Amino acid sequence: MSRQTSQRIAFALLTFLAIVVMVPIVLVVAYIIVQGIGAVNWEFLTSFPRNGMKEGGILPAVIGTVLLTFGTAIASIPLAVGAAIYLSEYARDTWLTRSIRLAIINLAGIPSVVYGLFGLGLFVLFLGLGTSIVAGSLTLGLMTMPVVISTAEEALLSVPQRFRVVSRSLGASRWQTIRQVVLPNALPGMLTGVILGLERAAGETAPILFTVAAFYLPQLPKSPLDQTMALPYHLYVIATQVPGMPLEIQYGTALVLLVLVLSLNVVATVIRSRFRRRRQW
Amino acid sequence: MRNREFVIEALIRVAGFSAIFFVVLIFLFLMREGVPAFWETSAGNFFGERWYPNEDLFGTLPLILGSLLVTLGAVVIALPLGLATAVFIRELAPGWLREILKPLVEILAGIPSVVLGFLGMVAVSPLVREWLNVPTGLTAFTGSLMLAYMSLPTIISVADDAIDAVPKAHRDGALALGATHWQTIWRVVLPAARSGVIIAVMLGIGRAIGETMAVMMVTGNAARIPQEWNALFFPARTMTATIAAEMGEVAQGSTHYHVLFAVGILLFAVTFVINAIASLVVIKGGPRRGGRLMG
Numbered sequence: 306m307s308r309q310t311s312q313r314i315a316f317a318l319l320t321f322l323a324i325v326v327m328v329p330i331v332l333v334v335a336y337i338i339v340q341g342i343g344a345v346n347w348e349f350l351t352s353f354p355r356n357g358m359k360e361g362g363i364l365p366a367v368i369g370t371v372l373l374t375f376g377t378a379i380a381s382i383p384l385a386v387g388a389a390i391y392l393s394e395y396a397r398d399t400w401l402t403r404s405i406r407l408a409i410i411n412l413a414g415i416p417s418v419v420y421g422l423f424g425l426g427l428f429v430l431f432l433g434l435g436t437s438i439v440a441g442s443l444t445l446g447l448m449t450m451p452v453v454i455s456t457a458e459e460a461l462l463s464v465p466q467r468f469r470v471v472s473r474s475l476g477a478s479r480w481q482t483i484r485q486v487v488l489p490n491a492l493p494g495m496l497t498g499v500i501l502g503l504e505r506a507a508g509e510t511a512p513i514l515f516t517v518a519a520f521y522l523p524q525l526p527k528s529p530l531d532q533t534m535a536l537p538y539h540l541y542v543i544a545t546q547v548p549g550m551p552l553e554i555q556y557g558t559a560l561v562l563l564v565l566v567l568s569l570n571v572v573a574t575v576i577r578s579r580f581r582r583r584r585q586w
Numbered sequence: 587m588r589n590r591e592f593v594i595e596a597l598i599r600v601a602g603f604s605a606i607f608f609v610v611l612i613f614l615f616l617m618r619e620g621v622p623a624f625w626e627t628s629a630g631n632f633f634g635e636r637w638y639p640n641e642d643l644f645g646t647l648p649l650i651l652g653s654l655l656v657t658l659g660a661v662v663i664a665l666p667l668g669l670a671t672a673v674f675i676r677e678l679a680p681g682w683l684r685e686i687l688k689p690l691v692e693i694l695a696g697i698p699s700v701v702l703g704f705l706g707m708v709a710v711s712p713l714v715r716e717w718l719n720v721p722t723g724l725t726a727f728t729g730s731l732m733l734a735y736m737s738l739p740t741i742i743s744v745a746d747d748a749i750d751a752v753p754k755a756h757r758d759g760a761l762a763l764g765a766t767h768w769q770t771i772w773r774v775v776l777p778a779a780r781s782g783v784i785i786a787v788m789l790g791i792g793r794a795i796g797e798t799m800a801v802m803m804v805t806g807n808a809a810r811i812p813q814e815w816n817a818l819f820f821p822a823r824t825m826t827a828t829i830a831a832e833m834g835e836v837a838q839g840s841t842h843y844h845v846l847f848a849v850g851i852l853l854f855a856v857t858f859v860i861n862a863i864a865s866l867v868v869i870k871g872g873p874r875r876g877g878r879l880m881g
Binding site: 334383414481 | 591594595597598599600601602603604605606608609611612615616618619666667668670671673674675678679687689690691692693694696697698699700701702703704705707708709735738742766767768769772789792793795796797798799803826829830833834838846847850853854857858860861862864865866
């Protein structure tokens, strides 16, 4: 077999395998849209489930997921951004810094259901927050931290070193340099990271199973210490726990969740690409 | 002014060290709730072959083997697919195609696992049942299939970085010696990217073993020891699915509750080791770019 023939065979195989990866992704998204679009209308989005959830809408689950996403943002952003600034602007290359990085990578690898266990043990039981929006947000926030830290650090590191040198040589202190020069330039990149982190949190089920999610609630949560329904858990419930559930409502719920999550992805992508075009270094 | 700066910088330092604090905190709380399981059940029971919590049988062996089975299946499927896709995107795809494929992989990474699990239940498992002619489509194999696709974004992006990090001189040298593009990829680029590829596989395994919802929804959740050669095509039950399915129903402080936390400790330990090994390689490499000014 000549070298050219083996190259042709190898490239054909690579192309085939790449197609095997890509086509199902398109199919999955298209299939959910086609099957679910019929169920989704204004009433579906704005009314409560009725008749054992077999009729009506998904309003409380949507609201719950939006609330949890905001809660996650509040819980994770300050700490994660602070950690990213520390790693990028302050940390020297010592064993301590290396252990921080090790810790972050390990946080990123901990299974989501283990975060759920931890949230149950610490926030729900030990701190007495009960199954509540606060407990769920803190759990999701902790899970989101490593994603935000690494992307934010990446954004900070991409600000050219000469910006810092010039600012410091003009007499600005280290914090002034960070505040006035580094952060504004890194902001879009950090924002992208934050949104990608929230995207993941919004779609997660396992961490909220024992910390906040309710099977069914007849009213919206009134305080951060209330339980709430949430879209991912709601989809799990109607797909596995409710016999005789109309398939269309299940697909509709999956579609709403998918759109909600992927729209965050689109926002992040748009911010990133606009920023890349505008940036001047 | 100086005072305010001092406070802010102190807070930033605290935030920086918080990651270590949280890893320790998670470990401690898992231990606090999970360790009692080890004196409430005998070792023979805990590592036994039967998981029937109602009869106080807490044998975690079927769950551990179930997780291993599903994860191994996923890796066997995902590894060739992920590597080939990474090579395809970086070496073969023209620019415009790359701009389509990369966001597509990001979309896959963004699809919530419960959505994939749902689709696995209603759309994929009937296909599996028909094609393989098995009594139920909710099998370990169905789980492996879903998991394989869920770990693909991790494998692809890490492998992509590894291939990208191979010095251009290696590649140019091979081509200049008359090697074909494929020979260069196969004999020079991939071997040079080997450590990155190994990391990609490990992180993929870590991702797969910890995945919960999709696995719980499609594997059929039968806690049985895989014995036959074709165990992959029977229902199975993983550690993660067991925690997720049963924690909501147990009495807090009961043996069952402690055992579920103990299973959590096992999961934590496994993923910790996988990630620690992978990260030792990651942290070492790479020159500094921007960042802290010296002095």
